[in-house]
Structure formats: structure tokens, C-alpha cells
Amino acid sequence: MHTIAIPDYVLQRVVERRGKVRLFEALEPARTALVVVDLQNGFMAPGQPAEIPYAREIVPNVNRIGQALRAAGGLVVYIQNTITEATQAEWCVWFDNFTRGEFRERMIAAFTRGSFGHAIYPELEVMPQDWRVEKQRFGAFVEGSSGLHAQLQERGIDTLIIVGTATNVCCESTARDAMMMNYKVVFVSDANACRTDEEHNATLGNILALFGDVQSTLDVIAALDAGAALPQAAE
Secondary structure (H helix, E strand, O other): OOOOOOOHHHHHHHHHHHOOOOOOOOOOHHHEEEEEEOOEHHHHOOOOOOOOHHHHHOHHHHHHHHHHHHHOOOEEEEEEEOOOHHHHHHOHHHHHHOOOHHHHHHHHHHOOOOOOOOOEOOOOOOOOOOEEEEEOOOOOOOOOOOOHHHHHHHHOOOEEEEEEEOHHHHHHHHHHHHHHOOOEEEEEEEEEEOOOHHHHHHHHHHHHHHHOEEEOHHHHHHHHHHHHOOHHHHO
16 A cells, blocks of 8 residues: 655645645535546556556455445446547547557557456446446546546536546546536545555645545545535435
């Protein structure tokens, strides 16, 4: 598991700007979605092209949050990174410049629909009522990536709990865009994972300073309990 260390200067800046560190003490479950970003075999199984070993360690926390949110009437959404021929053509700047050779071909093969790598990691609890949404960019909300925003709006969701991998790529991209589309964002410090503590903590600092709340798994579950007890949540 990552060692969490948000710099003191970030915490000081946050308090100066908004008067407190924690933003969302109570999360109304019916208006909240757990967005599970890219916890697929291609990022998690040993030997896969984008393997992030830390991602295997966060699975119990992801499952705990999912259990708590479902029990309280909230929504769990599994996002699957997906590469198609259209993705490669429409996002050619990435595919033609940032990937090459054998790595490029292994990534395309791993995240093609129906492949082993594309499948959700088997130790995650996926229930029949959970959503599965494919995305074709780093962030789930950017134009051309997915229809997630419209689906969430139809469901009346205004709060997102972000977990998954990689902390500093797809999870951070999704969280940033979500806040700018007017969602309350809670980024879970011990249910996101990337390659190093340094990269992980840099993202936590960025999110906390400007894009959302940063909470632990226990914090999130307590906030869901508090939200469920609010008068409007009980109606």
C-alpha cells in the first residue's frame, strides 16, 4: 500500500483558501457514485503490459466502499479502459507519439474488448446492479471518451468517489474533469494506486488543493453513514 504524505505547504494553502481541509463530511448515498477507474487485468495481473502492483493491494478497500455504498442505496460504476480502431484514429497524437513498438502493440491487444487484459480484475466484487462503462481516453468525462456524464445526470448523481489506477493518470484526469463539470469529488487516498509513492502523493496534493476532497476508506464510509442520516436522505 502507498505511504500517504501530503506536503504541509499544500495543507496550509488549503486552510488559507477555504478554512478547512475536509470538504465533504456527509455524502448522500442516493446521489453518490463510486467510480472504479481501470481496475482491469491489463493494469493489475502479473506480467500484463501496464501492470501496477500497488493496484492489487487496494482491492479490499475498493470492495469495502462498494459494499457500504450499495447498502445505502448508492451506485457503483466500473470504468474499463478500451482501445478500438476508432480510438487509435481519433486520438492519434497519443498512439503515434507516446507509444511505440512492442509496448504499443501489447497495450492495444490488452485493452481490446474481449481480451484478458480488458476484463475487470476478478477479486473485485461486481454486482448485477453495478454499471460497466467503457472509456477511450484517460479521463472518463472528456469529449470522445464515454457517455458517463449523461448517464450520471439521468440518475441524479452529483457526488463521485474516485478509486482505481493509475492515480496520476486516469484517476486524476477523471477527478479533475468531474469537478469542473460540477460534481463533488472525493478522491480516496488508500484506494487509488500508481507506480510510486511520489507520483501518488503528488496527485493527492493536486486534488486536495484544487479539485476535490481527499479521504481515506474509513473516512468515506463514515461520510456515507453521516449522509444517510440526513433528513433529506431519509425521505
